[in-house]
Amino acid sequence: MKLAQEVAIVTGAARGIGRAIAKALAAEGAKVVLADLLPEVEATAAEFTNEGYQTLAVTGDVSQFADAERIVEETIKQFGQVDIVVNNAGITRDNLLLRMSEEDWQKVIAINLTGTFNLTKAALKYMIKRRSGKIVNIASVIGEIGNVGQANYAASKAGVIAFTKSVAKEVASRGIRANAVAPGFIQSKMTEVLPEKVKEELEKQIPLVRLGRPEDVAKAVVFLVSDDADYITGQVLNVDGGLVM
Numbered sequence: 348m349k350l351a352q353e354v355a356i357v358t359g360a361a362r363g364i365g366r367a368i369a370k371a372l373a374a375e376g377a378k379v380v381l382a383d384l385l386p387e388v389e390a391t392a393a394e395f396t397n398e399g400y401q402t403l404a405v406t407g408d409v410s411q412f413a414d415a416e417r418i419v420e421e422t423i424k425q426f427g428q429v430d431i432v433v434n435n436a437g438i439t440r441d442n443l444l445l446r447m448s449e450e451d452w453q454k455v456i457a458i459n460l461t462g463t464f465n466l467t468k469a470a471l472k473y474m475i476k477r478r479s480g481k482i483v484n485i486a487s488v489i490g491e492i493g494n495v496g497q498a499n500y501a502a503s504k505a506g507v508i509a510f511t512k513s514v515a516k517e518v519a520s521r522g523i524r525a526n527a528v529a530p531g532f533i534q535s536k537m538t539e540v541l542p543e544k545v546k547e548e549l550e551k552q553i554p555l556v557r558l559g560r561p562e563d564v565a566k567a568v569v570f571l572v573s574d575d576a577d578y579i580t581g582q583v584l585n586v587d588g589g590l591v592m
Contacts, residue, residue, distance in 0.1 A: 348376030354426040355495025356380045357588040358409050358466060359436035361388040363535050364485065368433055368568050373400035375569055377431065378466060380422045381467075384408050384436075390422035401426075409436050409462030412469070419469040431572045432470045434463040434507075435485040441496045452499045459503035460503065463510060465526075471518065480523040481572040482512045485564070486583060488531045490589045504529075508583055515581030524580040526571045533559040554589030 355372045360381035369391075373379045378401040381392045392404035399414035403425050407414035410483075422429050437459045440451035463484050474480030489497055490504025508527055517526040532538065532549050538558060541549075550556050567586050570576055585591055 349411060349569065349575070350431070351376035353377045353572075354380070354428050355431035355433065355572070356382060356422055356466070356470065357435055358382045358418075358432040358462070361385040361391050362585070364530065364533060364561045364564050365433075366391055367565040369402075370395065370400075371562070371569050372431065372433075372572070373402065375573070378402070378426050380405060380418070380425070382407055382409070382418045382436075399492060401533060408458075409434075409466050410457040412465045415462070415465035415469045416438065418466065419473065422472060425470070429470050429473050430478070430480060431465060431573075432482045433485070433568055434466055434482070436462050437485065437503075439497065439500050441500065443496055444498045447499060455499040456503050456506075460506040460510070461499070463507050467510075467514060474523050475518070475521050478522040480518075482511075482514065482525040483568050483571050484508075484525070484527045485568075486511070486527045486529040487587060488529050488587050489574040490530060491583075491585075491591055493573040511583070512581045516578035519580055522580060524576070526572075526580060527583045528564060528567050528571070529558055529583050529585045529587065529591075530564050531585070531590040533564060535561070552590060553587070554592075557588065559588060561587060 355377045357369040360369045361383040369379045381401045386589045389404045392402045395402040405418050486507045487504040489501045493501045511527040
């Protein structure tokens with residue numbers, strides 16, 4: 348197992364991509380803390396425990412620094428260390444810019460970007476003491492190319508990319524690596540409700556001619572936090588079927 352004896356925190360882990368990431372890390376031997384605002388994170392953690400994985404569920408809002416600190420502190424209390432942080436928690440509040448409310452702008456920035464800052468800062472002091480750690484921030488190809496109706500989301504994810512590169516430079520000398528994964532169109536509850544014709548049009552834009560699966564993103568995260576990537580930091584790995592080249 349690539350991650351035996353390591354402890355990982357995954358935010359937004361109740362379902363979707365976060366759940367897939369948490370399960371993939373656990374399958375490689377990591378003890379995994381599932382953090383989410385959604386109360387169903389408890390059920391997800393219970394499922395993992397029943398499958399023989401060591402897990403802990405923590406509910407919290409990463410856009411609040413006190414909650415981010417508590418997530419890390421509960422991790423330390425339960426498992427004694429934190430080796431991996433995956434900042435996956437994110438939301439969308441789509442609208443054309445002229446129709447976008449200030450609230451929808453601020454909420455997306457608060458969770459997607461400030462949340463990434465909060466949990467990273469809270470975890471870093473423990474990683475720096477041990478001179479070891481891996482951070483993976485889930486960005487998006489939208490943060491690289493933009494998208495109509497997603498100015499807030501695109502700005503937040505572009506910010507995550509720039510934040511990742513800056514953190515990587517700050518902490519490399521302490522033995523800590525920071526990278527980002529930028530998913531493209533991934534199968535989710537959002538894409539499940541789309542009409543088949545819309546899905547077909549999306550797939551036509553993708554050279555590999557299919558939507559991604561949450562597991563595709565999870566595999567990239569496992570690679571980046573494993574020893575296989577121990578000379579990789581400050582990078583953005585696109586998982587998009589060739590959408591952005």
